[in-house]
Amino acid sequence: MTGYADDLALAHLLADRADAISAARFRALDLRVEAKPDLTPVSDADTAVEREIRALLAERRPGDGLLGEEYGEQPAAGPGGRRWVVDPIDGTKNFVRGVPVWATLIALLEGDRPVLGLVSAPALGRRWWGAVGEGAYAGPDAAHGAPIRVSRVGRLADASFCYSSLSGWEDAGLLEPVLQLMRDTWRSRAYGDFYGYMLLAEGALDVMVEPELSLWDVAALVPIVTEAGGTFTDLAGRPAPGGGASGEHSAVASNGPLHAEVLARLGRPPAR
Known part of the structure; x- marks a missing residue:
């Protein structure tokens, strides 16, 4: 097991739980949408996903901090400055209009440095992930990922x-x-x-x-x-x-x- 392998496995589990909630609510006829104080929309899927992620992190990583878009910051209880940062649904405006380009974003920070990231877009059937020293991958799930690489375009x-x-x-x-x-x-x-x-x-x-x-x-x-x-x-x-x-x-x-x-x-x- 390499440096962030355990954390990546947990991030995939978090994404699996998130996908099960968000995919079931996408294009649901009874989807509830409200306006936040900044007038951006929030759906019942956003809040449900973040609650599920918070509950699982409290169980699996009780010493880590957590910042989520919907419920704010929970300081780290343990040493090391580790903090998870979560956007339960990035692209909520797409989500509430039935556009399939939306995803759950999960990051792990050490201090201010993001060392792990996972993006899961269940309506697109695709997930991306990477961690420092681990490379970057994409695929439908953790078991079927392939390495990805940026282009070589120079002009x-x-x-x-x-x-x-x-x-x-x-x-x-x-x-x-x-x-x-x-x-x-x-x-x-x-x-x-x-x-x-x-x-x-x-x-x-x-x-x-x-x-x-x-x-x-x-x-x-x-x-x-x-x-x-x-x-x-x-x-x-x-x-x-x-x-x-x-x-x-x-x-x-x-x-x-x-x-x-x-x-x-x-x-x-x-x-x-």
Whole structure:
């Protein structure tokens, strides 16, 4: 057994439990949806998934901390600074509209560093996972995963570029640089939420950028992308998730060779 093998096995079990709940509620006629204080939606599936994950972690990892989107933070009771970070359903707006691009995101952090990530998208029949020193994999489940690797595209003119909503980039004051990247790359699409990062890790696209995320949106993505050979920073060029353990984050993920130019195009060159 290697460094994070036990934790990866637990993450898969957490995802299995989450998938059983979320898949049963997807497109359910009696799905309950409410608006949170920030006016984003939350469904009964979001809360049920997080409660199930919290209960299992309390049983299997009672000393670890936990941060979840719906129920907040539970500090670590044991030493070592280990903390699980969970987004029970990333892509809730898709989920409540019947769009199958949504997933449960599970990360393990040591201090502020994500060392393990798992993304499970049951409506797509696909799961991605990775841990430091373990590599990155994708498949329908833990037993049928295959290694994944980022692309080798070396020029923006040949790159497939993925972005989040343009309104977010407008709010960040970076709409024009993003539009110019769209013009200068081979192809541009907004696949949204976790999905662009996972396509990047598989080598299906080459750059994914997002101006504003919460820790639970990004923590699970980092080990998967980096273990697949990619580069993942914030807009300032700091290793993601930049900005500490809480608050708002940004993301620039790439296959590596394109990273410096993308950061320069967005007007925030890499930190030295």
